[in-house]
Amino acid sequence: MEDGKKGLDIFGLIKSVLFTDFVKGLVITLGYNVSRSITLRYPDTEKWIPYRRWRGMHTLNKDANGRELCVACELCSRACPTQCITVIPMEDATGRGIADRVAKVWKVDLVRCLFCGFCEDACPTTAVRLGREYELACHDLSCTVKEREGLLKPQPVPESFEGGVVVGARFVRTPGGISVVADLSKSRKRAL
Amino acid sequence: MTPVLHGISILTDSPTVVSARAGALEFLLANHALDCPVCDKAGECELQDMVHKYGPHKGRHTEKKFKFHEKDYALSPVIIKNSNRCVQCIKCARVCREVVGVNVLAAIGRGDHQEETSFFKTQLDCDHCGNCIEVCPVGCFMRLPYRYKARPWDLKGADTVCAYCATGCRMVMEHRDGTVLRARAQYGVGVNSETLCARGRFGFDYINSPERLTTPHVNRYGKLEAATWVEAFDYIKESLMGVSGDEFGGIVSPRYTNEEAYLFQKLVRDVFKSANVDSTSRWEASGVEAFAAAAGMNEGGVSVFDCMEADTVVVIGAQISDENPVTDYIIRRISAARKMNVIIVSPRAMKLDSSANLLLRVAPGAEGAVLNAVALSLVPDKTGGYAQTADIAKDMIDALVAKLKASASVAIIAGTEFLRHPESCAGLGFLKDSLKSSGKKVLILPALDRCNQRGVWEMGAHPGFGPGYAGVEKRGKGTHEMLEAAMDGGITSMYAAGVDIVSMFPDAQFAQKALMRLKFLIVQDTFMTETAKMAHVVLPGATFAEKEGFYTNQEGRAQIIRSLLPPPGKAKRDFDVIKAVGEIFDTGFGPKNPALALDEMRKTNPMYRDASLAFNNKRNVDNKLDIKAALVKAADAAPPSVKCAPAAIAPKDDKYQFALMTGNHLFHSGMLSKRSVSLTGLLNSAVVEICPEDAVFYGLKPGAKVIVKGAHYEAVMTLTVRPGSKRGVAFIAENYQDCPVNRFFKKGAGTPQVAIRPCS
Ligand code: SF4
Ligand code: SF4
Ligand code: SF4
Ligand code: SF4
Ligand code: SF4
Numbered sequence: 001m002e003d004g005k006k007g008l009d010i011f012g013l014i015k016s017v018l019f020t021d022f023v024k025g026l027v028i029t030l031g032y033n034v035s036r037s038i039t040l041r042y043p044d045t046e047k048w049i050p051y052r053r054w055r056g057m058h059t060l061n062k063d064a065n066g067r068e069l070c071v072a073c074e075l076c077s078r079a080c081p082t083q084c085i086t087v088i089p090m091e092d093a094t095g096r097g098i099a100d101r102v103a104k105v106w107k108v109d110l111v112r113c114l115f116c117g118f119c120e121d122a123c124p125t126t127a128v129r130l131g132r133e134y135e136l137a138c139h140d141l142s143c144t145v146k147e148r149e150g151l152l153k154p155q156p157v158p159e160s161f162e163g164g165v166v167v168g169a170r171f172v173r174t175p176g177g178i179s180v181v182a183d184l185s186k187s188r189k190r191a192l
Numbered sequence: 193m194t195p196v197l198h199g200i201s202i203l204t205d206s207p208t209v210v211s212a213r214a215g216a217l218e219f220l221l222a223n224h225a226l227d228c229p230v231c232d233k234a235g236e237c238e239l240q241d242m243v244h245k246y247g248p249h250k251g252r253h254t255e256k257k258f259k260f261h262e263k264d265y266a267l268s269p270v271i272i273k274n275s276n277r278c279v280q281c282i283k284c285a286r287v288c289r290e291v292v293g294v295n296v297l298a299a300i301g302r303g304d305h306q307e308e309t310s311f312f313k314t315q316l317d318c319d320h321c322g323n324c325i326e327v328c329p330v331g332c333f334m335r336l337p338y339r340y341k342a343r344p345w346d347l348k349g350a351d352t353v354c355a356y357c358a359t360g361c362r363m364v365m366e367h368r369d370g371t372v373l374r375a376r377a378q379y380g381v382g383v384n385s386e387t388l389c390a391r392g393r394f395g396f397d398y399i400n401s402p403e404r405l406t407t408p409h410v411n412r413y414g415k416l417e418a419a420t421w422v423e424a425f426d427y428i429k430e431s432l433m434g435v436s437g438d439e440f441g442g443i444v445s446p447r448y449t450n451e452e453a454y455l456f457q458k459l460v461r462d463v464f465k466s467a468n469v470d471s472t473s474r475w476e477a478s479g480v481e482a483f484a485a486a487a488g489m490n491e492g493g494v495s496v497f498d499c500m501e502a503d504t505v506v507v508i509g510a511q512i513s514d515e516n517p518v519t520d521y522i523i524r525r526i527s528a529a530r531k532m533n534v535i536i537v538s539p540r541a542m543k544l545d546s547s548a549n550l551l552l553r554v555a556p557g558a559e560g561a562v563l564n565a566v567a568l569s570l571v572p573d574k575t576g577g578y579a580q581t582a583d584i585a586k587d588m589i590d591a592l593v594a595k596l597k598a599s600a601s602v603a604i605i606a607g608t609e610f611l612r613h614p615e616s617c618a619g620l621g622f623l624k625d626s627l628k629s630s631g632k633k634v635l636i637l638p639a640l641d642r643c644n645q646r647g648v649w650e651m652g653a654h655p656g657f658g659p660g661y662a663g664v665e666k667r668g669k670g671t672h673e674m675l676e677a678a679m680d681g682g683i684t685s686m687y688a689a690g691v692d693i694v695s696m697f698p699d700a701q702f703a704q705k706a707l708m709r710l711k712f713l714i715v716q717d718t719f720m721t722e723t724a725k726m727a728h729v730v731l732p733g734a735t736f737a738e739k740e741g742f743y744t745n746q747e748g749r750a751q752i753i754r755s756l757l758p759p760p761g762k763a764k765r766d767f768d769v770i771k772a773v774g775e776i777f778d779t780g781f782g783p784k785n786p787a788l789a790l791d792e793m794r795k796t797n798p799m800y801r802d803a804s805l806a807f808n809n810k811r812n813v814d815n816k817l818d819i820k821a822a823l824v825k826a827a828d829a830a831p832p833s834v835k836c837a838p839a840a841i842a843p844k845d846d847k848y849q850f851a852l853m854t855g856n857h858l859f860h861s862g863m864l865s866k867r868s869v870s871l872t873g874l875l876n877s878a879v880v881e882i883c884p885e886d887a888v889f890y891g892l893k894p895g896a897k898v899i900v901k902g903a904h905y906e907a908v909m910t911l912t913v914r915p916g917s918k919r920g921v922a923f924i925a926e927n928y929q930d931c932p933v934n935r936f937f938k939k940g941a942g943t944p945q946v947a948i949r950p951c952s
Contacts, residue, residue, distance in 0.1 A: 073229035074343045089340040093263070100263070101230045101340050124229045 038191045040166060043180040047169035048190070049157055050132050055115040057133035058108050060151040061126065068096055068152065069127035072103040079122035084112035098125065106148040110136055132157050135180060156182060166190050210246070217247040223258045223304050224330075225276035233331030235344040239279060260307055267309070268316045269873045270336050270394050275307045277330045284308050284324035284333055291387060293513075293524045293543050294318045308332070319543075319858060320874050321517065322393040326377060326386050335374060337394060337870050342368045350756040353743050354392035355447055355736035356861040358640035359383065359518045360745025361392050365737050365756050372399045372737060372756065383496060383749070383817050389517035390859050390874060396737065398867035399757070404718055405732035406761025416720075416730060421762065421772075424729050429776045431712040431728065432464075435685050441468035441674040444653045445690025446642035447864070449741025449753065450800075451789040452766045453648035454659065456689055459774045461658075463781055467668025468683065471653040472645070473693040473703070474926075476836075477670025479614030481656045484649060484831040486621035487606055487636045490661045492799065493748025493823030494635050497816075500526040502635060503599030504533040506592075509559040509616065510607020510639040513543035514858040516746070519605070519639060520544050533595045537562055538609075539853060540923055541883075541916030550595060552588050553918040556853045556943055559609055560616025562589065567623040569593045570630055601633035608641055608855065613943075614836035640746045641856050643736070647744030650799055650824065656834070660797040660827040667832075671697065672939070675706035685712040687773070689766065690733060694722035695863045696926065698937035701904070716769055719867055731773075732763035739765045741786050742805055748824040750803040799824040848945035849890065850882065850922035852902065852936055860927035878909035878928035880948065883917040890948065897951040900924070900936075902944050907931035908951055922946055 015021065040046045050056070061069050072089030090104035097103075108119075119128050133155065138144065157163070161184060168186035172179050194200075203209055220239065228234040243249075260275040267273045285297040285308050296318045299306050310316045325333040347366035354361040354375075362382025363375045375396050379386040398404075408424035409416040419427075432440075442460035444453050453471065460469040470477055484490065496519060499505060505523065513520040524547045527534050534548040539556050554562055562584060570593060596602055604624070610616050620636070627634045640646060652659035655668035669677060675697065677683040686707070697703035707713060707726050715727035724730045737756040744750050759765060764772075767786055774781030783789040793800050804821035859865070859874040866872060880900050882892070892898055898911045900922070909924070909931060917923075924933045936944045 071229045072340070073234070074346070075229065078343070078345060089342075091340045099227070099230045 036191060040190075043169060043171040045169060046166050047180050047182050049161065049163045049165055049167050049182060049184070049187070050134065051164040052132075052159070052162070054132050054134070054163065055117050055120075055130040057110065057131050057136060057146065058119070058151055059129050059131035059133075059155055060106060060148060061129060062152070063098055067098050068102055069098055069125045070103050070106060070148075071097060071099045071101045071125055071127070072106070073101075073124060075122040075124065076119035076128050079118045081116065081118060082112045082114055084109040085119060103148055106151070107145055108151075109145050111141065111144040131155050132163060138177070157184065164190075213246045214248045217243050218251055218253070220279050221247070221251055222253045222255075223276075224279070225257070225259075225274070227277070231274075231277065231331035232334045232339060233277075233328075237331060238329035258304055260305075264334075265313060266315065266336060267313075267333075268318065268320050268336075270320050270322060270390070270870055271316070271325060272334050272336045272339060273309060274332055274334070275309060278306075278308060278332045279330055280304070280306050280308070281329060282308060283327040283329070287323045287327045287387075288318070290528065291521045291525050292319055292321055292323055293520070293546060294321075297324060319517065320390040320394070321388065322390065323387050326388070326393075335394075337397065338374045341373050347373060348756075350737070350754040352737065352753040352756070353382075353643065353745075353751045354388065355643045355743075355753075356391040356395060356865065357389075357516050357856070358643055358645055358746035359516045360643065360743060360747070360749055360751055361388055361518050362751065363388060363392060365396060367756055370400075370757060372396050380817070382751075383522065383745075383747075384518045385817055387518055387521050391861055391865060391871065392518075394870040394874075395859075395861075395865050395868045397869050398719075398864065399735050399737050401719070401867050401869075403720070403867065404760050404763070405720060405724075405730065406763055408732060408762070409724075409727075409730040411728045416725070416727070421764075424731060425772065425776055427729055428714060428773060432685055432777070435712070436465045438466060438468065438669075438677075438682065439684045440464040440466040440686070441470075441669060441677075441683050442466070442687040443470050443473060443671055443674070443689065443691045443693070444648060446471050446640075446645040446648050447736065448644060448648060448690055448766055449736075449739060449786070450644065450647045450651050450744060450750075450793065451741045451786040452689075452739075452770060453644070453651040453653045454789055454793055455767060455770045455774070455783065457651060457653045457658070459770055459781070460687070463774050463777050467664060467666045468655060468674055469653055469668060470655055470670045470674070471648040472642075473671045473691050473697045475608075475611040476614065476672050477655045478834045478836055479611050479617070480649065480654060480670075481831045481834045482614045482617035482836045483606075483610050483620075483638070484661070485833055486610070486617040486624065487638045488624070489638060489646065489649070489748070490799075490827040490830045492826040493803075494637050495749070495818050495820060495823060496522055496637055496747050497526075497818040499603035499605065499635050499637050500530070500532075502532065502601040502603035502633070504535060504595050504601075505603045505605065506535045506537065506596075507544065507548075507605045507639075508537040508563070508607070508620075509609030509613075510605055511538065511540060511542060511609075511855045512605065512607065512639055515607065515641045515856045516639050517858065519746075523547060523605075533599065535592060535595060537592075539918045539921045540881075541914050545916060550588075550591055551916075552584060552592065553916075554584055555918065556851050556921060557609070557613035557616065558584070560613065560619035562592075563616070563619030563623040565589050566592055566596065567619065567626040570596065570623075570626045596627065596632075599632065601635070602627055603635045603637065605637045605639050607639040612854075613838075615838035617836060638746050641861065643745070644743040646746055646748060647742075647750075650744060650797070650827075651793070656832050657829070659793070660799050660829060661831045662827075662829045663832065675703055678706040678709050681709070684710060685714075686710055687714040687716070688723055688727075689716040689770065690718075692717070692721040692723045692863050694726070695929075695932055696934060698934050699939040700932055700935045700937075702939050703934075714773070716766065718763070721863065731769050732759070732761070733766040733769060734759040734763060739767065739786075741767070742790075744824060748799075749819070749822045750800065750805055750824060751822065752805050797827075799827045801825065845945055848902070848947045850886075850920055850946050850948060852933075852944045852946045853921055853923045854926045854933045855923070857925035857927050860925060863927065863929065866927060866929050878907065878924065878931040879912045880909050881912045881914050881917070881923040882921070882948065883919055884913040884915050886919050887911065887913050892948060892950060898948050899951055900946050900948050902936040902946045904938055904944075905935035907935075911948070922948060
């Protein structure tokens with residue numbers, strides 16, 4: 001270093017005269033210009049479907065006979081570190097659930113949720129799963145609390161779908177809000 | 193069994209112990225349903241805790257689990273059963289037999305097919321006390337009203353005291369998001385330990401009743417309308433301005449806390465300058481003085497456990513198994529072990545009879561005569577007192593006397609019949625004195641049926657004495673005299689705090705007429721009662737779960753209650769309401785809060801000077817239930833001595849075959865419990881109870897509808913029989929809205945007579 005400071009930096013001088021660094025940069029930029037694009041055209045024509053292990057919005061599940069798996073044991077709400085799940089049980093012997101104990105209220109406040117998945121781990125009946133729904137932005141706080149009724153609805157991406165792919169999508173704007181509807185029949189691996 | 197010897201070494205966590213313990217738990221789980229996620233006990237289950245701490249976390253049993261049944265079944269309107277979780281400890285059957293004394297549960301079957309349930313698994317006809325639920329270590333017995341409502345960790349609780357009878361059971365009330373969900377007792381805490389009765393355990397749900405008064409009401413143009421507090425107070429101000437002295441009367445509920453009762457009597461005495469203050473509408477003020485004097489209530493508290501140390505326990509004039517169920521449990525439990533004499537003198541049979549070794553069936557109101565006769569034969573130089581008690585066989589009295597003579601100490605549990613028939617109090621006092629003069633130790637425990645009846649008397653809410661039984665300058669009017677005065681215009685305004693005079697005064701018609709004449713009536717209550725409907729101003733108050741303060745139970749044990757919830761809507765704590773009414777007329781009126789009231793009380797009332805409120809919520813170190821420091825001390829003064837003349841005895845009329853008795857039903861207390869859904873589910877419509885012999889004799893069928901006809905009122909109700917009761921006695925509890933028993937009564941006419949005939 002001592003020497004370098006004292007002596008004349010010939011190479012540095014030549015480099016700056018010939019704009020070497022500038023050209024290097026340009027080469028990278030121009031290279032990307034002609035390479036294949038990895039940008040997702042989201043939300044208009046494409047959308048990423050995460051892997052099954054993804055921890056997105058909660059789903060409440062049913063067994064093969066269509067009975068709710070949740071027995072309102074409140075373990076999820078107990079395990080939750082942010083206490084964002086509220087469960088109020090009730091008795092219903094009509095076969096709505098797998099036991100005569102079902103949830104009267106099951107709601108989760110997504111604004112407080114960490115998506116840590118503790119609730120999923122605590123659930124003795126695998127009723128609650130963190131699903132693959134990740135488009136959670138909305139205009140006011142009222143839509144951040146998700147209730148049982150909505151969470152019980154079948155998911156747009158079925159469990160059988162492997163995930164980890166980019167699929168076709170359509171951006172839909174309705175008076176009820178906006179959504180990105182996936183078309184699972186067209187999928188491609190994400191280029192990296 | 194290995195006896196413990198000096199130098200013995202006991203290993204509790206050697207590898208053998210650890211594996212044996214885990215093995216035992218593994219066997220307990222062999223047939224256990226393991227449905228913790230659905231079970232209401234999960235979170236506070238002893239089996240769960242044990243297995244979590246010591247158990248094998250993996251079972252090796254691969255056999256199919258044995259199942260008793262698929263679905264839980266209801267054993268009573270308040271109990272639901274799941275036997276698949278049972279660990280066959282038989283605690284449930286034992287508590288039912290040995291403590292509650294009902295004996296309707298048993299272990300049916302053998303081995304792991306042994307099921308603790310009712311015979312034929314049918315609905316129980318029992319006390320519905322729920323003690324089987326409390327003692328069950330797992331989720332076999334469960335509360336129906338609490339079923340699938342919450343987890344134990346969701347509940348916020350407050351230590352309090354049951355607000356029904358004066359046994360003063362300690363309990364924890366728990367709520368989830370403002371809805372009170374359960375009341376439970378704790379092992380080793382309070383006189384009751386983990387036991388409660390049906391009222392205490394299930395009767396709290398009126399607190400969340402939608403019928404609660406949530407706003408003041410004022411009478412505008414003959415109609416009660418919702419109003420603001422300011423409007424209500426303005427109305428009170430303009431109507432009561434200038435009213436003072438004898439024109440005003442106040443009655444405070446025996447369910448109010450001591451602080452509230454203390455403030456209330458100050459309001460009447462100091463602000464309105466009136467001597468007319470009372471605390472019940474059911475019995476006469478002079479009877480209260482006679483009872484307090486005879487029972488020696490001014491001499492300080494008497495612990496029920498000290499009474500149980502006596503050689504002979506006499507239960508007289510108290511329907512203890514119905515009115516004070518937990519006192520009944522205490523007597524049963526201790527007498528089974530100690531085998532002391534238990535003597536019961538009562539017209540009605542009761543559950544405790546099975547623990548007694550002498551039963552005397554007497555006519556209603558004859559307690560005094562019996563005690564007189566007994567006392568006379570105890571005093572050596574006076575004999576021949578039997579003449580007055582023609583009704584009771586001489587050999588019975590002799591047997592009683594013999595037992596008393598042979599005992600060095602005697603405890604007398606004297607109940608509310610003495611207040612209904614105050615002339616009996618003289619007999620009680622006489623017996624006490626004779627026993628004392630023959631050198632015996634005597635304890636008298638008053639058995640009362642309202643949680644703070646004793647407390648409000650000791651706070652001075654009585655026309656004949658002030659706080660601590662101190663004398664008053666001028667004797668005021670009790671409820672009876674107040675209503676009489678209201679009839680002829682002597683009293684123009686009244687303040688009824690928490691009392692439903694119309695439903696409870698023994699002559700409903702008279703009470704209604706008298707209240708109608710008032711120029712101004714303030715009613716403070718939690719519900720729109722019959723009396724509130726007649727009021728000019730109705731002020732919404734709070735239930736015991738919504739206030740801070742303390743109660744004094746029948747023994748004289750001071751016990752703190754804690755507030756669980758704020759009062760609903762615009763309702764206020766009763767202390768604040770009474771204070772605000774006082775401040776309308778005197779801005780300096782106080783004490784300003786319950787804590788200051790307690791200070792003032794401690795300074796001025798010697799009974800409460802040293803009564804400890806501190807240790808009541810804790811478990812006693814030596815596991816004894818008796819906390820003596822909480823007992824009130826002796827007063828400086830004694831209640832004035834009064835002589836109560838016997839009520840006029842109506843000439844026996846052949847039309848009426850039965851003498852009518854009243855009191856509280858096991859499932860109810862006053863009119864308040866009628867607001868509880870659980871308790872009305874246990875018993876809703878009125879029943880009249882007679883003995884089976886009378887039913888056969890008069891051709892009446894138990895369970896059938898009958899017409900009960902008195903001189904002033906008749907009603908249709910269901911007939912029940914109670915084996916062992918005295919013939920010619922009919923019992924109707926005071927708790928039915930559909931047929932208020934007080935309508936059978938006529939003021940000054942004594943015990944009413946009724947006829948019962950089948951409904952055609
Ligand atoms: S993911 Fe975690 S933070 Fe979110 S609800 Fe479940 S436990 Fe709570
Ligand atoms: S989702 Fe699972 S853990 Fe949560 S209450 Fe239902 S059963 Fe229990
Ligand atoms: S509720 Fe009481 S009386 Fe009925 S079975 Fe249980 S312990 Fe016995
Ligand atoms: S107390 Fe519970 S566990 Fe024990 S025998 Fe009774 S039902 Fe079974
Ligand atoms: S009513 Fe009396 S005996 Fe029953 S729980 Fe309440 S205080 Fe105890």
